[in-house]
Each structure stands twice: as C-alpha cells, then as structure tokens.
Amino acid sequence: MSDRNTLNGAAQDDARQGDAGRVLDIVSLYPKDMNIYGDSGNVLTVRRRAELYGYTPVVHNYNQGDEWPERVDMILGGGGQDQGQGTITDDLFRRSAQIHALADAGCPMLLICGMYQLFGEYFQTIEGNRLAGINVLDLYTVGHDVRMIGNLVEHTEEFGDVVGYENHSGQTFLGPNAKPWGRVDADGTGNNGGDHTEGARYNAVIGTYMHGSVLPKNPKVADYLIGTAATNRYGVFDPQYVDGAQEELRHLDELAARAAAVAASRPR
Secondary structure (H helix, E strand, O other): OOHHHHHHHHHHHHHHHHOOOOEEEEEEEOOOOOOOOOOHHHHHHHHHHHHHOOOEEEEEEEOOOOOOOOOOOEEEEOOOOHHHHHHHHHHHHHOHHHHHHHHHOOOOEEEEOHHHHHOOOEEEOOOOOEEEOOOOOOEEEEEEEEEEEEEEEEEEOOOEEEEEEEEEEEEEEEOOOOEOOEEEOOOOOOOOOOOOEEOEEEOOEEEEOOEOOHHHHOHHHHHHHHHHHHHHHHOOOOOOOOOOHHHHHHHHHHHHHHHHHHHHHOOO
16 A cells, blocks of 8 residues: 555544544545646545535545545546556556446546546547546547637536636547536537537536636535535535634635636636
C-alpha cells in the first residue's frame, strides 16, 4: 500500500472512531495522472461542504496499484492528457467491475473530461490510437485537430444553468442509452460542437467536460453528490450544522454565484 493510502486509512480509522455514523468515503480517482485544469478543487469543495453539513469526509486518493477502499460513497475523477489516459487504462479495467456495480447501485460520481471519456466505450486519439473505456456511459469519443476551449454555460433540468470551462479536442457522441447532462446554446460547443449536448448521465453518474473547477462555482451539484452519498449510506441526508456552518455555506454560495456570473459573461 502506498504511503498516501496508509495516511488515508489512518484518517478513516480516526474518523470512524470519532463519529461512526457520519462518515462519507470519497474516492479521488487517479489524482496523480488525471488532475489538470484545477479539478482537485472538486474534491476540496465536496470535502468542505460535507464538513459544514456535519459529516466526516474521508478522501481516498486512489492511484495505480493502490488498494481499493473497503467502502465507497462517492467517486470524483478529473481530466488528463492523452498520455495520462493511456497510463491508467490497465488499472481502470482492473477496477471496472467494482465501478460498474457502484454506478448501477446509484453511487454518485463526477467524471471530468479525460475520465469522462474513459467511462465510455472508447477514446480514439487524433493519432488513431484507440483507448478502450469501461463502458459505464453509452458514448464514444474521437480526437480532432480543432480544440474546443473557453467558458461554457449549459442548461440542465436538475440544477439549472451550470457554468464551467471546457478545454478538449475530443468530440464525444452519445449512444441511445445515455442522456446528456445538459444542453448548450449555439455559441457553445459541449460534447462535439454539433448537437448542442454537454456531458452524460447514468443513474447518479455525471460525466462532463466542465473544468473550472466546476463544483466551487456550482454548489447545487456539489450538494447533490453529498446528499446522494449520505442518503445511500444512512437512508437520509441530515445536515447537522456546527457553529458558523450555515453562515459559511451562505458565504460560499454567494461567492459561487458571483464567480459563475463573471465566467458566464466572459467571451470564449
């Protein structure tokens, strides 16, 4: 076991001894190889908001060759370059059955850019190399020489407008068993720049090209992940605010709204 996971295990033991009924086990998937454009901010946001709701988040940084945690309540995966994607593929397939079982059971997951692509059928690079995906999401991605980059607003049924930052050359196409997370206006590109879709959903799994990182600017999405994880584990999402927690949450939400407004107003 890596030193990092040893520390995670110790933190998990301490957390369970301190408050056995409020722990949330969160997997940060391949942070060494799949963590660009600020995607680690999603982990920080979930961890802090869970704490403010009175839970004890235990973050497991899972990298290649590490032991899979005994308990998984949420998975967060970031983006990566083609090289990073190729590096993790074999290990990802080793964990495919476990990840599929979690997705089928309603475990909340947020998968950004490169990880989003690898949760589909395949990603074919611009050089023609095909990286097989684990097929949690019914989609495939093909690399192109035109890069889609800039601030992006997508319209979702569940969360309203979601603001993020896309930076990808892969064009993703959804199959019949996937539904888009949201839709973009004519000036946005999203999955492929053609059909106005962005991201994909399956159960509580969200795949998206939204960097930013996306959760600090979109607290409704962060709260959905936390609330779903808590409900799955304990039967209910039951915030228990410590002193000052509600005030801090209001402050964070105000900052998020201001940041999202600025990002949405800036041209691509």
